[in-house]
Amino acid sequence: MATASSSRASSPPLSGLHLLLTYQCTFECDHCFVWGGPFQTGTMTLDTIEHTLDQAGLLGTIEWIYFEGGEAFLYYAILKSGVLRAKQRGFKVGIVTNAYWANSEGDALEWLRPLAGSIDDLSISSDSYHGSGETSGNPETAREAARQLDIPVDFISIAEPEASHVSGAAGTLPAGESAVLYRGRAAELLASRVPSTSWQQFTVCPWEELRHPERVHVDPFGHLHICQGISIGNLLERPLTKIMADFRPDEHPVIGPLLDGGPAEIVRRYELAHEDGYADHCHLCYESRRALRSKFPAELTPDQMYGET
Numbered sequence: 001m002a003t004a005s006s007s008r009a010s011s012p013p014l015s016g017l018h019l020l021l022t023y024q025c026t027f028e029c030d031h032c033f034v035w036g037g038p039f040q041t042g043t044m045t046l047d048t049i050e051h052t053l054d055q056a057g058l059l060g061t062i063e064w065i066y067f068e069g070g071e072a073f074l075y076y077a078i079l080k081s082g083v084l085r086a087k088q089r090g091f092k093v094g095i096v097t098n099a100y101w102a103n104s105e106g107d108a109l110e111w112l113r114p115l116a117g118s119i120d121d122l123s124i125s126s127d128s129y130h131g132s133g134e135t136s137g138n139p140e141t142a143r144e145a146a147r148q149l150d151i152p153v154d155f156i157s158i159a160e161p162e163a164s165h166v167s168g169a170a171g172t173l174p175a176g177e178s179a180v181l182y183r184g185r186a187a188e189l190l191a192s193r194v195p196s197t198s199w200q201q202f203t204v205c206p207w208e209e210l211r212h213p214e215r216v217h218v219d220p221f222g223h224l225h226i227c228q229g230i231s232i233g234n235l236l237e238r239p240l241t242k243i244m245a246d247f248r249p250d251e252h253p254v255i256g257p258l259l260d261g262g263p264a265e266i267v268r269r270y271e272l273a274h275e276d277g278y279a280d281h282c283h284l285c286y287e288s289r290r291a292l293r294s295k296f297p298a299e300l301t302p303d304q305m306y307g308e309t
């Protein structure tokens with residue numbers, strides 16, 4: 001029988017750390033997983049970035065460091081310093097942004113030039129939820145500036161709920177678009193726009209590799225998220241090497257049930273009150289986790305991920 005460590009050895013290692021540089025954002029998108037917005041709190045310090053990069057180096061398997069949010073460009077000096085430090089240490093570096101800063105091609109070149117040569121992927125959020133008409137040209141402007149500076153760029157686009165929903169799963173979408181997942185703010189604002197499916201149907205987590213994660217998110221408070229709002233440890237309290245070595249997914253109070261029988265198993269395991277139907281797997285998972293926060297405060301954290309600040 002495979003042991004936990006031999007099983008890990010035959011699986012892809014943890015290779016990506018995504019730093020949530022800030023929970024703040026210029027926008028308050030309906031589909032945002034992390035409840036980003038202008039009045040959110042929680043921003044990573046340079047010391048925490050430095051510590052996280054140290055930990056990533058010690059783990060030895062991390063290839064990619066991403067800076068995202070919220071909107072990472074809101075804290076430009078810290079973003080720039082973090083990017084340069086990550087690159088100096090030999091990591092591939094990515095940034096996720098809504099390109100609010102690209103008001104003209106000349107401006108966009110000024111913002112991106114100090115980062116050119118240090119970014120291996122600039123992912124630009126571009127869809128009907130990001131921004132209003134007055135800024136809708138920014139993603140294309142940012143892309144053109146990135147192209148001139150030889151910065152690899154791609155777009156992240158989320159389809160409208162009605163365009164992507166088929167019985168709680170992603171339907172057929174145009175190339176480059178993703179379905180809304182109903183967790184975070186999307187659970188509260190968008191789930192009612194699509195038909196619900198019986199809660200008992202949600203017997204797996206379709207989206208995250210919960211047993212052997214290849215990428216995790218680190219937030220400004222050090223929480224290591226295997227999915228937004230599900231912590232497997234705190235990087236400011238324990239070394240990353242120790243968190244990963246001690247990770248026992250079946251013993252985690254939320255990941256364990258998810259592996260056993262998906263979000264429906266969380267409901268059964270903790271005998272939670274529930275609706276008859278939910279928009280998708282994430283909707284049931286998120287609502288169940290919200291109900292369990294007081295029971296598992298260390299694992300279902302922080303408040304920002306649950307819209308409680």
Ligand code: SF4
Pocket residue numbers: 183204205206207208227228258263281282283285286
């Ligand atoms: S089912 Fe739960 S753990 Fe899986 S992706 Fe959705 S919210 Fe995350």
